[in-house]
Amino acid sequence: MESQQRSRNSGAEDGHYRLLVESITDYAIYMLDREGVVISWNPGAQRFKGYLPNEVIGTHFSRFYTEQDRDDGLPERALHVAATAGKFEAEGWRVRKDGGMFWAHVVIDPVRGSDGELIGFAKITRDLSERIDAETTLKRSEEQFRLLVQSVTDYAIYMLDRDGRVTSWNPGAQRIKGYLPAEIIGQHFSRFYTDEDRANEEPRRALETAEREGRFAKEGWRQRKDGTRFWASVVIDPIRGDDGVLIGFAKITRDLTERE
Incomplete structure (x- = not known):
């Protein structure tokens, strides 16, 4: 009886977490298996990256990286760091479905089972394009003022x-x-x-x-x-x-x- 109650509580808690993740649109939050294949996809991920769940689930997450980063092995290194160090965090360019790029803050955490075995990764991505655009605008403005003063x-x-x-x-x-x-x-x-x-x-x-x-x-x-x-x-x-x-x-x- 007690075991059934714990199971029901656990199921309810899992449902709450699922609803939480599914309600977030300002962050791409999704899971990868041990090899880096996408196994879940929240609305934030769809909004940032442009893929519907059925278009991306089952594909490797390296598709979100630039060609240069893929050639340099960055996706694989990111998973290796996350698995061995407990976390991977970085900023860099990522690619949307339409080929457009955005500047992203990325965190990858390992997901382990009750026995400590690695079962996959949790990946959270935030689109920082607005910050980059603001910094670019500021630099442009500063350059214009510099040219003004120098003239x-x-x-x-x-x-x-x-x-x-x-x-x-x-x-x-x-x-x-x-x-x-x-x-x-x-x-x-x-x-x-x-x-x-x-x-x-x-x-x-x-x-x-x-x-x-x-x-x-x-x-x-x-x-x-x-x-x-x-x-x-x-x-x-x-x-x-x-x-x-x-x-x-x-x-x-x-x-x-x-x-x-």
């Missing part, structure tokens, strides 16, 4: 670290101040100020104001590499990371000598 010659646009050392240098900065990037990157920006302004700690106060108030803007004399002076409009903005911590400053200088 500007009427303004000196450059970055400082938290301590005021120059970390980037655009053609406008080179034209206005006379320094090549190799001559100035790593140097403190106070060298652009007059002796009087440095003695009055104007550079330090400028950074403190930018950090405290969110912006520093002022006009004043600045010095070129050759020692000559020019009247400049200066704006300094703080640069903060995603966590709000200050990582440096953006500095824009315009030569207003002709106006003066």
